[in-house]
Structures are given as structure tokens and as C-alpha cells.
Amino acid sequence: MDIPRGGYTLFWRMMIGCVLFSGLTIFTGIMVFKEWLKWTHYPIRFNRQNGMVYVFRTNGSVLSVPWKEIFFTQEKEPGPLREWCIRGYVLDKEGETILETFSLGICGAKGLLPGYWEFIRCYMEEDVTSELADIIIVCPPIENRREGFVFGFQNLIYMYSRMEWISLIWMLPMSLVGSIARYIASQTSKIPQWPQVVLDACKSDVDDSVNVSADNNPKDMWRLVFANQKYENWKIRGERHEVALSKINAILAKRYGNQ
Template sequence: MSDWVGLFINYETVGKQLKPHKTEALNRRQSESETLSPHRAVIQINNTYLELIDRWNYQRGFITVLSLAFILILFGFVYIIVYFGFFNPFPNSGVGEMVLGGIFLIVFLGTILMFLHMLKRECFSFTHYPIRFNRKLKKVYVIQPNKKLLVANWEDFHIGLQQYSRSRWDVRFSLLDDQEKVTETFALPYTGFSQYSPELLQHWEFVRRYMEDATAKTSYDAVTEVFPIHHRKETLKKSFERVMIATTGGDQPINRTQRLIFWATFPFRFIEFIGRILSVKTSKIPKFPDWVEQECTIETNDPYDFEQHPKPKLQSEPIKPFEYMIYTALLLISIVIFLGFIDLLSLAKGENSGLLKALFFWW
């Protein structure tokens, strides 16, 4: 669950001093890469502000499915405890069994509340949690998962590469108090497996150059497409694409590698796709306050406004005839493995779902 850090509870650094062995400071005046990579995280870009998606948007939908599944399972256990504990108790059940049942009931209800909290960060909330960088006023605006607005000056942030799990790093923006303790923090969308990850440094360089250069030209040139979810919710097609590119990331059009991974893991990706649709359709688009929009007024003839000057859409890598056979084979294999896995789980419970047998019988 490390890639969901900061979504359900505060970041691990809040209220603490930054640890030198887990933090590597970045100099906003110093270049870290010759290449700039937006990593398909741009919502809007112009010469006034750059708006990015949140770090959790790439995997959006997974938490929805996970939470709903566990909530249904736990409600089943609660029903069993209540039914056999209060309405139809076993003949030989005594006080000990009642107390044990009550303990399990409290644990299950507490766990349900936890998963409901997780679910509400993806469903019945905001479609995304935008990060906006105003290059003219040198200010940063962030709508956080708790729906509060964080506003601070660009120069006030301590910016560094932060290790948040054994093998994951992000670009972390932190506000520090007089005792060097973190009071507020957020991270850029893209994360890496190392503080030396070229893609991570390229992502930071994209934001750094936007805020530090005289114009937005260099960052604008690096953007090949935007994800315009500030006005409308993403379409089903866009949700499908987002699930597909989440397998490998990158700024390139959908390619052969992404398709191979997607069809090889189709049952899981399809479930994630359904979860993403549910989370987006049940949530509302976040809006910055009017005073923020006034501070971020776009110039009439802004040459770097992607909405006024869009670029040709990225064309996916064409599918060759032999690839259809490969994708079909991967799809069938992934379904067989998935159904076999469910059969093994049912056998472990002393049952036999027979899904795999039913599949071959249908064929």
C-alpha cells in the first residue's frame, strides 16, 4: 500500500524532522536532468500556471474494488455473528462464546469503518486532487485528500527526494516550522524506485523549469498531451487508457509492451477498470476558490496555453495482425490462471467452485 501514502492519513513525515538518510534535498536553481518528462500528469499548462494530477490518480480504482470487496465480506461475517449470536444461538453456547462473538463483532465493525474511510477517498469525493503551480506569483495551490486547500509560496518549500518505503522515492514539497519539523507536505505525481531514477529527476526538472525559467516554453514543448479533467470527468475510453498506461507509465503513446502486460493481467485490470469508473462517476470535480482563479487568470493570447494551442493527439502504436493472436492467447491464459486461483481458494475452504471446469466445459 506504499503508493497510497498520504491518501488515507498524513504523510509519514508530518510532525517530524526530515531524516537525512531518507531525504536528499533538491536545489530549485540547479538542473538535475537535460530531459523533461510530464509523465502524462498535466491537466492544464499555460504561461500563468501548471496544473497536475495527484500521485494516486494512476492507480485510481484499485482501492474502490479492494474496499468494496472487504466490506461485503466483513458484512457477511457480521451477519453470521449477529444471527447465530443473538437471534438463533447454538444450543450449547455460553457466556464465553457470547463474549468472543462480541469481540469479533467489534473488530469486524471497526475494520468496516476503516475500509469505508478508504473508499470515501476514491468514491463520493473528488475525481482528483489537483496541484497547481503559479509561475507568475511563485505560489503553489494544492487541494488535499481531506478537501482542505494548501497555499504557500514556491520559495517557502523544502523540496527533496523522499524515501517513503524500502524501494520507493518521490519528489516531496514540505513546509517546516522553526524546529525544522514538517507541518504540511505533498508530492509530485510520479514516483521512482530510486533517488537516482532518471524518470523521477526528469519529472522534477519539468516542474522546476516551469517555475524557474523566464517563460513556460520549455515545459510546454515537453507536453505531448493534457488530461483535461478540470472541466469534465474522464470518459470510459480515457479510463481504459489510464488503466493501460498505469502498467508501465511513461509519456509515450500506448505501445506493444503496455498491451502485452494489460492482456496478460486482464482479469485484474478489468476489475481495476470497473473500480475506476465507479470512483470517477460517484465523485465530483474539485474547484479552486474564486480568489485562486483570479490569481491564476490566463492571458488572452497566451502562446503556451495548451487549450488555445493544442498539439496533435498521440497515436498509439499500430497493432500488427500476429499481435491479435498473441493478445488473444494471453487473454485466455490470464482468465484460466485467474479462475484456477479462485478454485484453489475455494478448495482451501473445503469447497470447490468448479469455475475452471465450467470454463472448459463451455469451450
């Protein structure tokens, strides 16, 4: 086929357009079938009072299993990024066949997992709930509601240091696109609803002094996101965090020694 000399530019533009359109179509298809039109999130409830774990499955049903009967391990996700995650396995009586499996919802570098796991383990097995509450900085505002666009965007660009301002320039466009896809997923998906039997089992005591939720989130979220809190607020939060960690370490050291 002969293409006029002046037509080469148009030809390549059309080819590039087709490639970009195909890529966008594939990306959209993945989002639709994997993230959109599903559930806004897949929660897990840890009940330290009755020693039970409740896992919201992808099909909307709930797995109820005793904490002590779950075998937790860290392994790599099967996806293209091969990130590390923590999985819980429910085995048969012989301990040889896997009956159920679920993820604790964290993926990333292997070094991030121990602290995340220890937080959950301490909540279920140690008497340090008030100290753990002081470690929590932000709770996602998704209980019985959909995540808003602003929080989703804030969550994607959250910074731990002002040094990360350097990466903001080239990360911002990707984060913006990701936040739009995240918002669409939230708005097109159903809000998970726990069965009444789970709600009854996990009902908080009226006199429970530990109450942490999205209502306790910092009022200066944008400052927190950009690692630019006022010095007084940053100092108070840091000192509370350090005191809580010191108490937890002292309690664990007294119980387990230096192992």
C-alpha cells in the same frame, strides 16, 4: 463433525466462495473509503508569475504557499509497495517543525522522479515555458469535469513500445478491472473547485502564446496508446520533443555550466 464424502466438494467450494467474497468485500471497502465518494483528483497549481503554489487538500481547503518556501525531497511512500515519490514540506521559521506536507502526485521507480521534478522546477524558475509545452503529449481531460471510462482505460494500458504488446495479454484483465474501479471513483466523487481568489491569481494573459490542455490531445489516441501511430505523426512528435529538450539543455548549460 462428519462430512459426507460427497459433501467435501461442496464444502470446499463454499470455503473458496467465502474467501473470494471476503476479499472482494475488503477490496470494495478500501475503494469506498479511500478512493470513492471523495474528490475526483487533488490538483496543484504552480503560478510562475507570482511565485505561488496552490495545493488542493483532501478536506477541500487550499494551501497557498510561496514556491521558495517549500522544501522538496524524494522519499518512499508508506504504503505496501514502498514506491518512491516527491513530497513538498512547509517548515516553521526555525526550519525544524513540519507544518504542511503534500505529494506531487507521482509514485514509481526512483529513476522516474528527476525528470518529473525538473519539469516543474524549470516551469517555475526558468524561461522555457514554450519548450516545456512541446514536451507534453497528453493532458488528462479532468478540468471541471469527471474523467470518462475510455480515457481512464487508455491511461492504464498506455504503451511506450510495441514490445509491451506481449504483456497486454495478461495485463488486460487487471487493467479492465482497475479501469472500472477508477470510473466508479470518478463518478461518485466531487469535482474540486478552486476558490475565486486562486482563479483570479492564476488567470492567464489574453496574449499568452502557450496554451496546453486536453483540447490539444492527439486525435489518434488509440494509436498512441498502443504505440502504433502513423510514421508521419510519430516522427513529427519525436522531432518536436527532441528540439525542445535540446533548447532546454542549452539554456540550462549556459546558465549553470556543466554542474
